[in-house]
Amino acid sequence: xxxxxxxxxxxxxxxxxxxxxxxxxxxxxxxxxxxxxxxxxxxxxxxxxxxxxxxxxxxxxxxxxxxxxxxxxxxxxxxxxxxxxxxxxxxxxxxxxxxxxxxxxxxxxxxxxxxxxxxxxxxxxxxxxxxxxxxxxxxxxxxxxxxxxxxxxxxxxxxxxxxxxxxxxxxxxxxxxxxxxxxxxxxxxxxxxxxxxxxxxxxxxxxxxxxxxxxxxxxxxxxxxxxxxxxxxxxxxxxxxxxxxxxxxxxxxxxxxxx
Amino acid sequence: xxxxxxxxxxxxxxxxxxxxxxxxxxxxxxxxxxxxxxxxxxxxxxxxxxxxxxxxxxxxxxxxxxxxxxxxxxxxxxxxxxxxxxxxxxxxxxxxxxxxxxxxxxxxxxxxxxxxxxxxxxxxxxxxxxxxxxxxxxxxxxxxxxxxxxxxxxxxxxxxxxxxxxxxxxxxxxxxxxxxxxxxxxxxxxxxxxxxxxxxxxxxxxxxxxxxxxxxxxxxxxxxxxxxxxxxxxxxxxxxxxxxxxxxxxxxxxxxxxx
DNA sequence: CGGAATAGTATGTGCCGTACACAGTTAGGT
DNA sequence: ACCTAACTGTGTACGGCACATACTATTCCG
Numbered sequence: 001x002x003x004x005x006x007x008x009x010x011x012x013x014x015x016x017x018x019x020x021x022x023x024x025x026x027x028x029x030x031x032x033x034x035x036x037x038x039x040x041x042x043x044x045x046x047x048x049x050x051x052x053x054x055x056x057x058x059x060x061x062x063x064x065x066x067x068x069x070x071x072x073x074x075x076x077x078x079x080x081x082x083x084x085x086x087x088x089x090x091x092x093x094x095x096x097x098x099x100x101x102x103x104x105x106x107x108x109x110x111x112x113x114x115x116x117x118x119x120x121x122x123x124x125x126x127x128x129x130x131x132x133x134x135x136x137x138x139x140x141x142x143x144x145x146x147x148x149x150x151x152x153x154x155x156x157x158x159x160x161x162x163x164x165x166x167x168x169x170x171x172x173x174x175x176x177x178x179x180x181x182x183x184x185x186x187x188x189x190x191x192x193x194x195x196x197x198x199x200x201x202x203x204x205x206x207x208x209x210x211x212x213x214x215x216x217x218x219x220x221x222x223x224x225x226x227x228x229x230x231x232x233x234x235x236x237x238x239x240x241x242x243x244x245x246x247x248x249x250x251x252x253x254x255x256x257x258x259x
Numbered sequence: 260x261x262x263x264x265x266x267x268x269x270x271x272x273x274x275x276x277x278x279x280x281x282x283x284x285x286x287x288x289x290x291x292x293x294x295x296x297x298x299x300x301x302x303x304x305x306x307x308x309x310x311x312x313x314x315x316x317x318x319x320x321x322x323x324x325x326x327x328x329x330x331x332x333x334x335x336x337x338x339x340x341x342x343x344x345x346x347x348x349x350x351x352x353x354x355x356x357x358x359x360x361x362x363x364x365x366x367x368x369x370x371x372x373x374x375x376x377x378x379x380x381x382x383x384x385x386x387x388x389x390x391x392x393x394x395x396x397x398x399x400x401x402x403x404x405x406x407x408x409x410x411x412x413x414x415x416x417x418x419x420x421x422x423x424x425x426x427x428x429x430x431x432x433x434x435x436x437x438x439x440x441x442x443x444x445x446x447x448x449x450x451x452x453x454x455x456x457x458x459x460x461x462x463x464x465x466x467x468x469x470x471x472x473x474x475x476x477x478x479x480x481x482x483x484x485x486x487x488x489x490x491x492x493x494x495x496x497x498x499x500x501x502x503x504x505x506x507x508x509x510x511x512x513x514x515x516x517x518x
Numbered sequence: 519c520g521g522a523a524t525a526g527t528a529t530g531t532g533c534c535g536t537a538c539a540c541a542g543t544t545a546g547g548t
Numbered sequence: 549a550c551c552t553a554a555c556t557g558t559g560t561a562c563g564g565c566a567c568a569t570a571c572t573a574t575t576c577c578g
Contacts, residue, residue, distance in 0.1 A: 014467060015464070018464075022468060028524060029523085029524090029575095030522065030523040030524060030574095030576045031522090031523050031525060032526080032574045033524095033525085033574090033575080034524085034525070035525070036525095058565070059565075059566065060564095060565075060566090068525095068526070069526070069527055070567090071526075071527070071567080071568090072526050074567075074568095075524085075525060079566080079567080080566065128389070130387070131436065133440055133444070134440075134461060136468070141477060142474070145473075145474050158476070158479060160498075166434075167430055167503070169433075170429055170434070171426055171430060174428075174432070174433070175429070177390070178393055181392055185274075185392070205274070205277075205395060209281060209397075209400070210400065214355075215400060215404050216404075217404055217407040217408060218400060218403065218407070221407075221421060231418075236422065239422060240422055243422070243423070243506040244426070244506055245506070246509035247503055247504070247507075247509070249509070250502070250506070250508070250509065287555060288546090288554085288555090289545045289553070290545075290553090290554050290556060291543045291544060291555065292544080292556085293556070294556075295556095317534070317535090318534075318536085319533095319534075329536085329558095330558070330559085331556075331557050334556060334557075339534095339535065339536090
């Protein structure tokens with residue numbers, strides 16, 4: 001109800017959660033010294049998630065790991081969602097001092113995508129997160145900034161550049177998610193007692209499900225493997241990235257060619 | 260423990276949940292007639308999700324809506340996850356008889372993506388789902404088949420074609436998710452009492468957070484709007500799709516050019 | 519030095535998925 | 549025609565987990 005005094009620019013309310021993410025949450029000076037920090041909590045949660053998956057990240061579990069009670073965490077984060085946001089942002093730590101190497105926009109953008117992919121493979125739980133918003137953490141934005149930087153020379157408009165960044169990111173995330181799911185499914189199958197000869201991948205599944213007359217193309221895909229089929233998941237990913245970059249190249253050509 | 264009789268091809272075990280999705284779950288003949296069906300349950304859950312969001316899809320809620328007790332549902336679905344899978348697949352209903360119009364692969368593939376996007380806008384809850392696996396429901400596969408069909412004339416290899424399908428899908432899903440999140444955030448803000456003048460979009464947020472020296476490019480993006488900036492979200496999406504299609508064009512050219 | 523603000527604790531509540539035991543219902547074999 | 553096995557739906561209870569509330573202990577400010 002307190003109307004802010006008109007005159008000062010008054011730091012805008014800032015959506016809930018973002019203040020913490022940006023270290024702008026005011027902390028009182030009286031009382032005992034805080035024994036923890038949001039960063040420490042996030043780091044602990046990340047350790048758990050890396051080791052045992054996102055399901056292992058329970059408020060009680062994190063608290064126990066840190067040697068406090070569950071409710072102590074709520075002095076630092078408003079709710080679990082906020083903790084997840086912190087984890088996400090923290091996983092992009094180091095983007096600030098990241099230097100993308102390469103002698104042209106194309107190779108730089110490509111390695112930008114690869115770096116992102118590697119990060120997702122290191123922290124597969126990111127692919128399972130709610131993802132309720134576009135990236136707004138400082139580290140995430142740093143990473144976006146690095147991506148934009150890689151396109152400095154292209155002469156594309158800023159709008160187009162973020163669009164490209166978004167495109168590459170979403171593809172990368174999606175590929176990482178599928179890989180992570182496959183890995184988890186394989187692990188679960190082993191835990192359930194089956195030992196799979198071949199990993200029983202997507203292709204094998206299609207062979208089980210798809211019949212020739214209703215799904216002729218998928219059927220072909222499932223049954224007649226390409227001659228040079230043994231292409232690794234990573235090769236597939238790189239292929240997709242390169243295709244996107246071809247599209248970007250076309251954008252640049254069109255912009256430079258003046259129509 | 261029962262070893263299947265060697266000799267019959269014996270329908271492979273099929274991963275849990277898939278049997279239901281494909282209507283291959285055997286149902287006994289004795290006992291009372293089933294008062295429900297998996298399809299009816301999924302349809303009811305979809306009604307709820309469309310109207311009130313995925314959070315409204317509770318087993319108890321769905322059951323009440325159908326006039327049965329909560330546990331009755333478990334005669335038809337093994338758990339909530341299975342229900343979500345059913346919902347996902349059911350949302351792609353009609354893909355079987357879908358005809359993609361267009362006089363070339365490019366326009367067909369484009370409208371394929373648009374159709375998918377429209378479907379996601381109609382059922383925004385899909386973007387919030389766990390998505391624990393690649394699409395394996397019969398309807399989802401029908402839709403994939405239609406996408407492959409759109410590329411029949413391209414001469415691309417089958418491997419490349421699904422890759423393109425996956426690329427387009429993941430971009431479409433990601434864009435739809437961001438749009439749905441924005442819409443939900445706006446609705447929540449209104450519910451919280453604020454009435455936003457402008458929708459307080461991503462750009463406005465960046466203006467709040469980003470300073471010039473650490474994020475020079477994002478800063479520029481946030482502060483100096485493009486002259487022709489008022490491009491709708493849909494235009495943005497189409498732009499992204501067209502960029503991807505440019506990349507596909509390059510693939511085709513390269514394949515045809517024999518190198 | 520007194521009081522206010524803060525950190526951490528202990529306990530409880532509500533929600534929600536789902537396990538379990540049971541009552542009522544139908545089909546098939548004898 | 550009956551008995552029984554298979555099956556549907558109910559009632560109840562349990563367990564996990566995020567989070568609320570009330571309380572104690574600690575530290576800074578005037």
